[in-house]
Amino acid sequence: MPSSSLRVADLHLSFGDLEVLRGVDLVVPRGSTTCVIGPSGSGKSTLLRAINQLERPSRGDVLLDGLSVIGTDPDLLRRRVGMVFQQFNLFPHRTVLDNLVLPLRSVLRLSKSAAHERALRYLTDVGVADKAPYRPTALSGGQRQRVAIARALAMEPDLMLFDEATSALDPELVKGVLGLMTGLSESGMTMVVVTHEMGFARSVADQVAFMDQGQVVEAGPPSSVFGAPESSRLRRFLDQVL
């Protein structure tokens, strides 16, 4: 699977007077999975959104394969970066199949038959091919998120961003979606996963980054982040969530 390395350097981002990111540094090697953890409001989601330019940083840089994404055409960047949202954000006026076909046709300019073929292949991969003719509302939350993941993967991105992908799911559906993400990680996709699932971070991540107050306070392999946290802020956070 093609994949990219990602580097975030001294990234700053403000909403008006509110500084949400205050100098984020993060390196995600090609083919690895980084889980971003931290209290709500720490800037985790904003970091993801700055990586694919849904938000414009005020300072600092995001590098994909060593090339700055700031100033490049955001539409071109986003073809290479898939994103999965907490609320799925499927297109409710389109069938499941068309949710995948639309961007394949509109962005990648695939022919109708090629788009259908590819869409079905990815829906099969995530286990919801039988839902292809239905509207998203006919699906469970877990199935919807599978469709959203398939929609992002069908664009064959180099990097996948997951923004609390399981937070809106019923507890019994979380495991299946996490399993899907685990498989993707093992297949060598470069992934940045914002999550509250500490078990997933511990077992799947190559690197865990702890964010607080707009900065990466501590990052390292799960064994050291969970096993031997250095900062008091991380210790306090882990005390609360574990």
Next chain:
Amino acid sequence: MSDLFDTFLDWSYIAEVFPDLLRTGLWNTLTLACSSALLGTVLGLGLALMGLSRHRWLRWPARVYTDVFRGLPAIVTILLVGQGLTVVARPVVGTNPYPLGILALSLIAAAYVGEIFRAGIQSVDRGQSEAARALGMTHTATMTRVLIPQGVRRVLPALVNQFIALVKDSSLVYFLGLLTSQRDLFRIGQDAAANSGNLSPLVAAGLVYLAITVPLTHVVNHIDRRLREGRPVRGGDTLAEFEPARG
């Protein structure tokens, strides 16, 4: 009491005017309303897109246009456009008051329809445009393939209401002067009422208006209910997702 009855519901007058109402008036009223609805919808969608633009020099004209044409009484616009533009229009359309009447009605409708579309498109959950943009879709593709289709569906009831208003307002072209064959429902009823000194023909015209507008209001209610409660389509599919996103 019977005097009152004779004034408004004299059957002989009503029977006399009805064929004219149906043959000439209904057709003319519907021509005016449907043409203006079509043109008004196209202009309105343009206005909505201008109003939603990132560029100030597109938003501003749309804003001013909407304020002006919503703020003026319909009759003022109809007279200004219908009489004022005759110099320009005469070489093209001759003395027929319909083209300019339709234009005036469309300009008014566009102001309202534009606001309806804008509100509908803006009410689509932000996550929808973010998902589309995150997939690499352009601003235009996001608008036309994702936001407009969802926004328009939500405002269908409001659009039908706007069409009802057009059916009623079309009677105002009367002020532009109509030939016998050009008379709409109101004018036919009004002429017959003036000739007979009895209001029954106008009541008859009113009944034809109601025959158009009342079913339409029920159409509105029906669409509204379907959007609200959801409608089974395929596999328990519903339209409930067009409600604002929860949570």
